[in-house]
Amino acid sequence: MSMTGAAMPPTVGVTGRQMAIAIVASCLGWSLDLFDLFILLYAAPAVGAAFFPSSRPTLSLAAVYASFAVTVLMRPVGSAIFGSYADVHGRKNAMTIAVVGVGVVTASFGLLPTIAQIGVVAPALFLVLRLVQGVFVGGVVASTHTVGTESVPPRWRGFLSGLIGGGGGGLGALLASAVFLAASSLFPGDAFSVWGWRFMFFSGLSSSVLGFLIFKVLEESPVWKIMDEKRAAVRADLALATRTRSPLRTLFASGYRNVLLVNLLITAGGGSAYYLTSGFMPTLLKVVGKISGATASLILIAASAGAILASLLVGTLSDWLGRRTTFRVVGLVNLVLLPALFLAIPNTASIQQLAICAIALAFLGNASYAPILIFLNERFPTALRASGTSLSWNLGFAIGGTMPTWVSLSSGSPVNLPLTLAIFSVVVTLVFLVGSFIVPETRGRFD
Secondary structure, eight states: OOOTTTTSOTTTTOOHHHHHHHHHHHHHHHHHHHHHHHHHHHTHHHHHHHHSOOSSHHHHHHHHHHHHHHHHHTHHHHIIIIIHHHHHHOHHHHHHHHHHHHHHHHHHHTTOOOHHHHTTHHHHHHHHHHHHHHHHHHHHHHHHHHHTGGGSOGGGHHHHHIIIIIIHHHHHHHHHHHHHHHHHHHSOTHHIIIIIHHHHHHTHHHHHHHHHHHHHTOOOOHHHHHHHHTHHHHHHHTTTHHHHSOHHHHHTSHHHHHHHHHHHHHHHHHHHHHIIIIITHHHIIIIISOOOHHHHHHHHHHHHHHHHHHHHHHHHHHHHHOHHHHHHHHHHHHHHHHHHHHHHGGGOOSHHHHHHHHHHHHHHHHHTTTTHHHHHHTTSOHHHHHHHHHHHHHHHHHHHHTHHHHHHHHHSSGGGHHHHHHHHHHHHHHHHHHHHHHSOOOTTOOO
8 A cells, every 4th residue: 555645644733724725725726727718718709809700700719719728738738747746846836836827828818919910920829828828727737636635634625626626616717707897897899809808818917926925825735745755665655666757657657547548537528517518608698698798797707606606515425425426416417407408598588597597507517527626636646646636637628628619610600509518518428427437436545
């Protein structure tokens, strides 16, 4: 058995203050990163017109979502770089560099000239920045998804998984919704297409500053410090793997390669459900619901609150029922309700009904992946946890992040979006359910 925590309980010697800071840092780090990513989704129509104009609205949207997918596809690269660093040198510094990097790159988008100003160079520059942003976002997962759970007692880990993964995501969407509301109010109508979207990207600087201030007082993960002090024992347990291989190379060795592949069924299924619901929601409300930006932002704020609630409830449920059983329950519910809600969107008779559908979709989409974070933590020893968790998470969510692009391309017309979303939701939920019947139960197996 590995020594990565077996010698003493993970929270021995951890003060309440240290625990609280670790929880806040993990949640805030992930929420700030998703805030930066959601800015693009909320401003998608304006960004599409500025950088990827087309006579067909769905093609312009597909191009914007493709640029979003580029970011998501680069996240595994960030996992490789920052995950290995976090496993070898600690979680804190990796988190600080990655979160600050994301904020700076996000603000840089606000400085870009449009295609009308410099031609095809504009979308090329836009895509380059998306690539760089993806590396930093992938790096954030390595630390935010480990330092919090490694700093709390076992009975809190499912709850914290939901709080960080889904609650942090919901908070990021909530912040982006608030900025979208402010930008829509300050730059109404056509002014949003000129300056509003730039204002939204500039707000990314605030995440860098806030993240730096929080991480400055963060202490290193107690579990990682125990492992680091017993490095010689860990090397012996891993058959000298950490002496001769980086954590990344160890993960792709025969002992962990199958673990990564099986994890993908859960992370790709849960990640896809998230992007088809919360990720596609801004476009769905404006293009299919045909409501104003200000009204959409208010509904998105309510949906974000629903997402946070779902994450906390389902994360806690996984502490009671176990991770695998919780995945199965959520998967079966989503198999029925997600397509029904998507198909109900165009038939809503009022703003209130549209809002209820949006909140329910966000609730179910975030419920899918609330326990995923702790499930992945429990699949890897401390010496590989940052690399294994971030790589499994980012590979799955890289697949999920392409879903809005495929939906936009497959729909042909905005009228077809609800049906296309319903079909995609059934397919990805089936993948998620298959994974839930294959993966082992991990509750209680943190080390």
